Amino acid sequence: MTAALGTSPADRARTVDLGPAVELVSKEEGHRQPLAPEFVSAEDFSPLEVGYDFGRVRREDIESGPRNIWRYKKLLPVPSNVEEVPNTEPGCTRLVRADRLAAELGVRRLWVKDDTGNPTHSFKDRVVAVALAAAREFxxxxxxxxxxxxxxxxxxxxxxxxxxxxxxxxxxxxxxxxxxxxxxxxxxxxxxxxxxxxxxxxxxxxxxxxxxxxxxxxxVRPYYSEGSKTLAFEVAEQLGWRLPEQIVVPIASGSQLTKVDKGFRELGELGLVDASPYSVFGAQATGCSPVSAAFRAGHDVVQPVKPDTIARSLAIGNPADGPYVLDVVNRTGGAIEDVSDDEIVEGIRLLARTEGIFTETAGGVTVATAKKLVDNGVLDPDAETVLLITGDGLKTLDAVEGRIGPRATVPPSADAVREVLGG
Amino acid sequence: MTAALGTSPADRARTVDLGPAVELVSKEEGHRQPLAPEFVSAEDFSPLEVGYDFGRVRREDIESGPRNIWRYKKLLPVPSNVEEVPNTEPGCTRLVRADRLAAELGVRRLWVKDDTGNPTHSFKDRVVAVALAAAREFxxxxxxxxxxxxxxxxxxxxxxxxxxxxxxxxxxxxxxxxxxxxxxxxxxxxxxxxxxxxxxxxxxxxxxxxxxxxxxxxxVRPYYSEGSKTLAFEVAEQLGWRLPEQIVVPIASGSQLTKVDKGFRELGELGLVDASPYSVFGAQATGCSPVSAAFRAGHDVVQPVKPDTIARSLAIGNPADGPYVLDVVNRTGGAIEDVSDDEIVEGIRLLARTEGIFTETAGGVTVATAKKLVDNGVLDPDAETVLLITGDGLKTLDAVEGRIGPRATVPPSADAVREVLGG
Missing domain, CATH: 3.40.50.1100 (Rossmann fold)
Structure with missing residues (x-):
């Protein structure tokens, strides 16, 4: 596991096997450079992204793969034998048809991508697994x-x-x-x-x-962040190899939202799905809503803020990918909205009550934002919509503490229970 | 969702569709009675179990089913359209090859069935889903x-x-x-x-x-408890349609252990796997170890105890299926062992440290018991072994509280970090 023959990770970069990944490309001006553990372009100082030569990828290649993110290894910067090396095997989480939540929100066809089923119960297992696979190679x-x-x-x-x-x-x-x-x-x-x-x-x-x-x-951020594409890949495959019309994604650094878009585009470009139009919507907590504020103001840059919200996993006041989020949302005809801490808690409770899924505050942001977007006529209630639920309520119990509890406390008698429940 | 036409659940029992389930059978004397929401035989006062007429079940039927426990619906007391009705879709959790834990325990081929990936992060989602499906039918x-x-x-x-x-x-x-x-x-x-x-x-x-x-x-316990068979079905399918040689199962009421055995036997009887021999091992906390004590003493009945252990999800002092657990363990050449609260915490930490899986106290019992059984020469280190990890560490944080923490607290300087990690 240590660097072979005394070579440093930088030296090894020349000979790495990262599958279809062939280079790094700067986001602003498209400068190309060899694969390496670097994250900022020395040319234009913009973030580096992985560039690929995908070759041919067929649905059958994916469908015959393992039941985790490595089924998409031909679309990720990972070695071709990645699934053989011990890893946490994240992904292939449930896509749940959410009719009861849909009825409450007033939308027609709604799905919840429930990433609480990952090994440590958040989408971070995906990005970390890709980062580790690339880091090993370096x-x-x-x-x-x-x-x-x-x-x-x-x-x-x-x-x-x-x-x-x-x-x-x-x-x-x-x-x-x-x-x-x-x-x-x-x-x-x-x-x-x-x-x-x-x-x-x-x-x-x-x-x-x-x-x-x-x-x-x-x-290793360029590799790490590519892991979020697997959320898009799974949603499309689970829908029967097609794209949803609308998707709502929480925004922290903004990376996940841009990678979901990138994932959808790659599937279309490779002919794995019809490149049907879709709109990407962003969700923030009002207490840390710099991207939402920029969207509302029509700006293409993001003014940093000092976070103050219960949605701590989204509390990044200076989101690195903020401008790119604005690009995606504007290009796809989406929108960005933000919700208060009270609305976040209501979002958590609404999802739990209707679909039996207990999400953390970030998921509450997504649900509450979806509701607000529907109420404001921004989200199309007739279009098929996916909500990304990226983390688990067990990790943010403090958010609901003091808000919920037993319906009643009774003596140990059947009469007492009957009375509470009305006969 | 309410009882149709004013019929009570008992009345409806005559016409229910519970798939392959055809009757209830008393465990002691085999008295048969129609399917109904009942749990004790009026004939011999022993627990009622579901009786089946399986017909032909092929691997392909299962493999083409959904990625949850309903792929095994032809082996469960549930309606034939069970997957179409909204449910939490539990099951199909990871079976993890655990080489690092195997090395620490000194065994050759070890697997961990990680049921923390279920919707509410324990195996209970399985049994409750089956109970709900049957209850709806009644x-x-x-x-x-x-x-x-x-x-x-x-x-x-x-x-x-x-x-x-x-x-x-x-x-x-x-x-x-x-x-x-x-x-x-x-x-x-x-x-x-x-x-x-x-x-x-x-x-x-x-x-x-x-x-x-x-x-x-x-x-509805007879239906509910059948849900635990899906653990056995998944293990066998995930191993490539074969049975492991040894499996270690935690004991609370004892139901799960007996149903894992039942699941393995059904697969063999139906020709879905070779009916190869396997041994079932039971794990208890010493602070609530009535079945382990009975096994050690060579008894076939279980003396109730007053539980006193951190493994609260296993703390059933008078386990209903205790005698049946003894039957299974003795018939299959297994054993039962128990471990102290300190060993339980060490078991939790060992699994986390070697495999990145954070289990609750019940999982700590399983791991620590496996270790003890190997150390005592009871578990065969050369036989392929599966450990059932049935619940999540996020739910029993108090068990590790005060035992673990940061390695060091340092000022925000690279030098300080370097010093902690030794250069």
Whole structure:
């Protein structure tokens, strides 16, 4: 697992097997460079994205693959034998036909993509699995990240399963429950005296100097972020190889939304689905809604904000992919909306009550935003719609604490129960 | 969803479509009676089990079915259109090749069946889904249970998804976090002033008098418990249609263990797998180990105990299926062992550290018991072994609280991190 023959990850980049991935391309001006563990173009300083030479990909290749994201390996920057190396095997989560939620929202055909079924119960297992596969190929031996939640869980679990060292940096003020869910995997969990910004700065510094550490969302970010395409691939395959007409995606850094769009486009370009039109809608918490604000104002740049919302997994005040989110939403005829903390909690409760799915605050944002978009006449109630539910309610119990509880407390008698339920 | 034409569930029993299920059979003396929402034989007072007329079942029928437990509908007491009615779609969870855990335990070929991937993250989604499908057929309109944890989550979620009323009875002393994870689904969650025994007694009383309430683990228990067979079916199918040589199963009421055995036997009898020999091993917490104690003493009856263990989801002091567990274990050449609370926590940590799977205390019992059985020379280290991991660590955080945490707390400097990790 260590770099072979004393070569550094940068040296090995020349000979890596990352399947269909052939180069990195800068997002702004399209400068091309060889595959490497880099994330910003030295030419135009824009983010680097993976460029591919897909060749022919058939539905049968995918359908005969494993029941996890590796069935799409021919569309991802991963080695051709990726499924043979121990990994958490994320993906292939349920796409649930949500008729009861649809009735409440007043839409005709609604689906919920329930990513709480992943190994650590969020979509982060997808992106981390792709990051680890690429990092292995580059000769890294340590998987690292700064995080306060889902990403920390996913990195620590994936590293444990692979027999890698993990280094997870968290603010020392993090709640005990969130510390436990990462510490249990027994990697190097390091509490940093400082806020999340301090932790993030430290991660960037360490990524630059520790040449065998793959910080999933820093130096291997171009590979990592491609993992979100698998959400689009699965939705299309689960719908019977077609695209939905509308999809609602929560926005943190904005990466996921842009990759869902990229996934849909790739499927169309490769002839795996009809390239039918679709609209991408973005969901934010009002307490951290810089992209929604920019959309509303008609801007193409995003003004950073200081987050203040219960939707902590979406609380990125300066979202790196904000401008690209605006591009996607405008190009596809979508929209972006934001919802209050109260609406987020109502969104969580609505999804649980109608479909039996308990999501975290990010999912509450998605559901509540969908409702608002329908109520405002922005989301077409007659168009087939998918909601991305990306994380689990068990991880954000504090959001519903004090809002819900038993209907009644009674003495242990059948009469008392009967009385509560009205006969 | 209400009883049609004013017929009661008991009346409807004569015309129900429960697929291959044709009758109920008493476990002790084999008395047969028509399918009905009943759970104890009036003839010999032993538990009733579902009897089948399977007809021909082929692997292709199963393989072409949905990616959930309904692919096995021809082996379950459910209507032939069961997958078309809204349900939580549990099952088809990962079977993980666990080489790193195998190396630590000193066994050659080890698999972990990771049931944390179910909709509410425990195997209870399986049994509740089968109970609901049967209850619908009998004309019930309310899904109910007494519970303190996983079962409450599963019942409330399944009822929400189906648009049914749920009635979940809990002791009023239950911890806030456990209340929230059921209350969020907005059924009738009723806190009862009393201990779990009081709640259980109340449930039995209500089951007798409320004729449209299906108490999943009381009046529709014969159907409910059959859901556990799907664990055996999936293991066999995921191994490429063959049985493992050894399987380790946690024991609460003992039902799951007996149904895993039943599932393996049915597959063999139907020619879906070679009826190769297998041994079933049972796992208990020492603080509630009546079946383990009976096994050790060579008894065929089980002496009730007062539970005192952190493995609360296994803490049934008077396990209904205890004697049948002893039968299965003795017949298959298995064994039963129990482990201390400290060993349970070590089992949780061992599985997390080696395979990236965070299980609840019940899973810790399974892992720790497997380790003990290997160490004692009881489990054959050269035989292919499966461990059933039936629930999620996010639900029993208190078990690891105070035992794990960050490796260090440091100032926000790269030097400090470097020092912690040794250069």
């Amino acid at each position: 000769g890294f031996d340590t998987l690292a990240c700064p995080s306060t939640g889902n990403l920390a869980n996913a990195v620590a679990a994936a590293a444990a399963r692979a027999g890698w060292r993990s280094v997870v940096l968290i603010p020392s003020s993090l709640e005990r429950a969130k510390v436990l869910t990462t510490a249990v995997y027994d990697g190097a969990l390091i509490a940093v005296d400082g806020n999340y910004d301090d932790v993030n700065r430290l991660a960037t510094e360490l990524a630059a100097e520790r040449e065998t550490w793959a910080f999933v969302n820093v130096n | 004309g019930f309109d309310t899904l109910a249970c007494p519970s303190t944890g996983n079962l409450a989550n599963a019942v409330a979620a399944a009822a929400a998804r189906a648009g049914w009323r749920s009635v979940v009875l809990i002791p009023s002393s239950l911890e806030r976090a456990k209340v929230l994870t059921t209350a969020v689904y907005d059924g009738a969650l009723i806190a009862v002033d009393g201990n779990y025994d009081d709640v259980n007694r109340l449930a039995t009383e209500l089951a007798a008098e409320r004729e449209t309430w299906a108490f999943v683990n009381v009046n």
